[in-house]
Amino acid sequence: MMPKVSVIMGVLNSQETISKAIESIVSQTFKDWEFIICDDGSTDETYNIVYQYSLKDRRIKLIKNEKNMGLAYSLNNCIEHSMGDYIARMDADDVSHSDRFEKQLKFLELNPQYDFVSCSTLMFDEDGVWGVLEGKPEPVKKDFLYGACFNHPTIIFRKESLIKASCYNVAKETRRCEDYDLFMRMYLLNMTGFNMREPLFSYYESRRAYSKRTYKYRIDEAVVRFKGYRSLKILFPLGIIFVFKPLVVGLIPARILHAIKQRLYKKKDSIQT
Template identity: 40%
Template sequence: MSIKVSVIIPTYNAKETITRAVHSILHQSYQNFEIILVDDCSKDGTYDLLKTLEKQDSRIHAYQNKENKKSAYTRNHAIKKSIGEYIMQLDDDDYCVKTRMEKQLKFLDDNKGFDFVGSNCFLFDQEGIYGNMESPTNPKKEDLLSTSPFINPSVMFRKKALQKVEGYRVSKETIRGQDYDLYLRMYAIGLHGYNIQEELIFYYKDSKSFSKSSFYYRIGEAKFRYRNFKKMNLFPKALPYVIKPLIAALIPNKILYWRHSKKGIGRKNNITN
């Protein structure tokens, strides 16, 4: 039987969390998958742990970059190693509800007009679940003006859709925005995504996750916003959104964290469905 879903997990210094992420895939209700783990030259022994996990299940495949290359390159490395018809993303500090793969695969099989599908998510930190994050159901190109309407580790792609845009763009401009740039480029050529209105992943976000990017990275984001908005014929209304990254760099971290913590469901201990 051919592999249906390739789960890609890029990882860096994730010795404390990667096992949880992998086990959340191994316990999915749908079981025709492979897991592609690519380590970006971790310094904490993560790669040794990946090789141990690889021995536990023949569907797990562990690789390592020759040098530290950052997230976009590492994700592309994983995609190139994959053999599945679909690419399901997960980050090394996040984990899935057990029906995630089944529900997203069914959606894409039943809805040929969509090229990828994401979901809502639970937000958690060291103390447990403190909220959730909702995404628009059927984002139009205008919904990409402010920010990405997709939670990147929640997304499953048709592999051929990723190949049409040659995967993630490896550039200094996209070091802090490679996922947003990807969705902009996909929409710019007419590809389209959807969000299932269920929390299908647990997304790690503590106060440090909301730290401000430097103006260097914000300038890079402004550049790729401008280029992609132009391709999407979104000017002149896109102009304020091109300068938005520079303004966002001035917002205190505490406000960003507070905004997300107030959106949700209240702190809970564990949800394992």
């Protein structure tokens, strides 16, 4: 019997957090799922940990890239192996609340006009929850000037919509913003998403996360913005200014950037990157 939902996750050297992420899927109140996990060349115990889970629960399926290929490639690999009508995202250092699938699927079934749904997110680190992300409920094309509009690992897609959009773009410039690129391409095809207000997801992000974002990825994001804005016809007049936003943000010291995000998220403003 085919599962209703295929959960997809790419993993790389996530031995410290992977168990908690998997357990949050196993604990879902909605049970009709398969969990496809693609190991992207881990050199720690990640693969072995996932393998042990797959032995205990046949719904958990482990696949492996021959070498490190990046998240976009890994997610496409998961999609190729998927059998569900819906594709749910998950990341190895995050936690899905137990009723996430149940509530998001109910929303999609009651609202066929939307191609995917996201939700509000609790931001946490080693010291606990420090903020809340809330996206604009119904983003329109021009909202992509300000950011990706949706928090990628919280999303459930209709699989047919994801396939129609050709899934994830595997390219140099999408190495850290494959989601931003995908959302803009879906909106180019007149697809739409919705951000639920209820927090159904906990997303790990600490001050150290900012120091890992090298400037080359900021340049890649500027390229994604330029191409996306041009396709959506929002490049001029304001779009050309926002193309350079990641380059400016990349110059802000990590501690200051974290403090800014703390203030924004505590105010429950829209999702920005």
